[in-house]
Amino acid sequence: MKKIKFILLAFIAMVTTTISFTSCSKDDNDDTDSNYNRYQSAVDNTIKSEKKHDKALLLVAFGSTWQQAFDAFDSTVEAYKAKFPEYDVFLSFSSAICINRAAAGEHVASRNFYSPNYWLEGFGRVQYNTIVVQSLQVIPGEEYTRVINYIKDFANNNSADLDDTYLSHVKLYLGTPLMQDAETDVNNLANALDKNLSSYASKGTVALMGHGNPDTYDTYKANIRYSQLEEALQKINSNYYVGTVDMPDNYKNDVYARMKANGVTNGTVYLHPLMSIAGDHAHNDMAGDSDAPKNLNENDEEVSWKSFFNTAGYTCDNNTCIVKGLLEVEDVRALWMQHTTNAINGEPLDFYHSKNPE
Template sequence: MKRIKTWILAAMAIVLAVSLNSCDKSEEPITNVERYQQSVDNTVKTGKKHDKVILLVAFGSTWQRAFLAFDNTVAEYKKAFPDYDVFLSFSSAICINRAAAGEHAKDEGEAKAEVRHYYSPNFWLEAFGRVQYSEIIVQSLQVIPGEEYGRVINYMKDFANNSLGDLDDAYLKKVTLRLGLPLMADADKDVKALAKALDANYANYAKQGVVAFMGHGNPDSYDIYKANIRYTQLEEALQKINKNYYVGTVDMKDNFKTFVRDRMVKAGVSKGRVYCTPLMSISGDHAHNDMAGNDVAKTPFQPNEEGEVEDTSWKMYFKTMGYDCSNETQIMNGLLERENVRQLWMNHTKNAEKVDYYHSKNPE
């Protein structure tokens, strides 16, 4: 009898151990990647109303003004493309993580931002493949076809090649995949169209002084499509309309704010009012800090080896150099906040190119 009791107790211990181990496995926390995919899957499943979808891909931001610009852009896209579902993604992991952490949630006034959860394009494309949309348009919200645009293409190629290995290959063979080009994809048509649209918004400012557009640009080592030239081409197109337009960047060699001023001085503009405005899809960190911030280095300025004055915003640089440049001359609108510029992106969406990345990576 004692032996039977011992066997029973031993059996119970084994069952308990197995049960505990099973509980431990079921309660193991899922990875962030799995959690992100679940969140996007749920959003797509509950939001799916059509058989076709548009994915807008922006670099990203953590500022409330930018969030609202993105919200409005999605809303306007839904109006313009009523047969499509529309979602938005960030390509920048830094922006995704900082937006989720509420980088500006404790700021005061206009800068105070919500906590927002955005996800990178690979999660959205995977979710689209799981619900099997018949047509997917990926629209780049980049200004130039530079480094970030290259990442957009790679996301699409990974999707077409079934990078996770869990999508239906028959579906990938037949799904229509389209790519909407960046704002200044074409050196002639797109640049001229943007110059015309910008002039419609800034002509009154250009009558009163210089309008200095601050683009992003790529450092030489990242200028994979040699797209930096678009900024130079845009300035040339704008100056055919009004000589008071200038276009500089925060990252393009030989086109920092110091080079913008050099061109101004060469043209005889050594004083007067300077309006600064971002040549970026939204008004984010670069607009608030690099352009309109209050940082100023010790004077006289000492440019670095590339000719840029570091730790000094555009506003403070031009002000220090004797121009009328202040908070009042900082125009904070991002390009997506300009209806006629946003329409140029929409035109690219309407004319999105059909791409066959499935067959390009899966030869028959």
């Protein structure tokens, strides 16, 4: 199942990058170009109706289809508007799958999101003089690479319809993921998490579930940030553990093995997603009601973390699942916002003609 999932994601990512088209029509006979124009028109209209300043700030999330996630995104946009009042703030999804399923109303009422290329194109059409893109990724991995490439395509007029003089002067800034830096960022996140979870860590084990990338997608070798975060957290309290859904050798069974090696063979296990929002992974992979695992030494992706640790002899149930995304934790969201401030206070990106130098 996992191989099929990543083959599908890789194909969609390839299509997205090649033709800058991230949302699929419900009618397979629709012309791709007409869809592109329709989505661009929707974004253009939104920008024109909401434009109040000469600066734009684009938040880029992977995406979701859950109402809890939508609420977290909405509150984050409002928090950014309050923190950066001189900017027009917008939100985009980088995942074609999430865009499509949100539009289809997979879990709640249908809602339209658009990928960063449409927003950046729209910003260029109204000629914002300053554009800030803030990655809402947790690690600087595959999805963050896509964010960078979107900005490069925009700076180099990938659509071939923007004013080149404008592109040579517009100021571009990029806010980095939550754990971009191995020391400062990781330690800041560890402290913020402990501030909010210390009461649980004082009573039992706190296992944080990140996403992670499989080896073939481990861009920038970013998976190491999860191990570094566990190390930083355990310096504060040895009851913290950090595992992932997709990072090899750091699945739930690997977390279990580390717990046993440290003598933690019983007690309560509190689960918390280490993802920007509480979506499908948090509700299903972490806190879902699945069958019990057949082998505690193996990672069965159909088995939830709750069922796994409950079967392993720990107290782990609905009462110990903290289904709350990181954007819902104000102290953690503040770290992303600090990255935005750091980007604005730094030097603009030098991406103009970077892909095809003169």
